């Protein structure tokens with residue numbers, strides 16, 4: 253019987269195992285699939301996704317949601333196995349889902365464990381061997397076959413090792429080197445931004461709705477709206493984390509001058525805000541500056557913005573000049589904080605960079621130089637923003653690989 257090894261029992265590896273075994277059974281082609289997982293259990297990261305709820309895809313996912321250099325590469329996978337196809341796949345496995353207004357899809361149970369169970373049970377049903385506690389350290393190629401850890405021989409090999417984010421098991425750089433597959437530069441992504449500004453410490457624990465603009469060399473490079481969270485030396489929340497890939501690509505390319513400009517009142521233009529605050533001052537509805545922003549913002553944020561505008565909380569609103577009001581509006585609409593990097597891989601959700609896309613065929617994900625070798629999921633140089641796009645890629649690439657194996661290499 254032909255032997256297929258999948259390195260990595262994560263989202264991509266398990267999905268690939270289930271789909272390949274399903275297609276092989278449909279075609280009546282004998283194939284033994286073994287999934288190697290370094291950890292004692294498969295799917296550990298999957299359990300942590302979406303804060304334990306697993307945002308498994310996004311209904312609106314398209315190539316534009318991935319890193320620029322990957323957008324053409326992901327087209328075949330997303331065309332054949334787009335978000336609806338992911339939902340159909342999981343429904344076939346008995347897992348049902350719901351979506352929120354932003355298109356983020358979660359299991360009906362709202363438990364990531366349900367997604368992992370669906371994959372584990374299907375793998376077991378189809379006779380996939382799950383080899384946990386087994387880290388693959390060496391790969392040799394011999395007469396068209398792959399020899400793992402110098403002992404076991406396989407006809408087909410799928411690399412589904414994921415990235416460095418939130419794991420300690422990563423050794424894919426060494427494996428790719430052994431196979432002669434180049435890697436692009438890597439960096440953490442979907443991770444908190446770090447800043448030397450003392451403001452996040454003063455506002456530690458506070459959450460505020462905001463629009464964030466990332467300025468690189470003084471020019472706008474990306475923007476996100478959402479709930480901004482503060483902690484000592486860091487900006488977090490999905491809107492901040494979604495700026496991290498752009499920031500880290502800039503910094504790893506040698507850039508240095510980066511800042512985040514925060515609009516704390518995105519629902520109003522600067523003119524509307526000035527008019528609103530001016531009205532509150534004129535009518536005497538807010539007598540001191542301390543209370544001027546309290547109807548718009550969390551109190552601590554309001555106090556920090558007064559300070560940034562050089563205003564004392566006890567100052568009378570009746571005596572505010574036009575330029576003082578403008579300075580306050582400016583602080584509310586475009587408070588600029590320098591950012592000098594991000595937290596590391598331990599705090600990140602994904603890895604930027606990975607196995608070079610040039611080495612693989614986008615229609616099959618098979619290596620151009622080594623027939624029978626495939627690469628899927630986050631290990632490839634493909635990354636998306638928060639919102640289900642990374643798991644969508646893991647599942648789409650896994651199923652494209654499975655189809656290629658079933659249609660050709662089996």
Ligand SMILES: Cc1cc2nc3c(=O)[nH]c(=O)nc-3n(C[C@H](O)[C@H](O)[C@H](O)COP(=O)(O)OP(=O)(O)OC[C@H]3O[C@@H](n4cnc5c(N)ncnc54)[C@H](O)[C@@H]3O)c2cc1C
Pocket residue numbers: 259260261262263264265288289290291294295296297298300301302303306307308309386387388389412413414415417418419421422423424600601602628629630631639640641642643644646
């Ligand atoms: C906290 C957190 C929350 C997230 N939430 C979401 C979300 O809600 N939605 C979303 O779309 N994405 C989310 N992501 C990202 C998403 O989890 C990953 O993009 C996705 O899991 C990648 O799947 P993968 O199978 O390629 O890699 P992984 O899931 O990382 O799996 C790779 C597996 O391979 C194993 N492995 C590695 N090397 C070897 C080796 N040499 N031998 C044997 N085994 C090996 C690893 O131990 C690991 O289990 C989140 C990530 C984190 C960390």
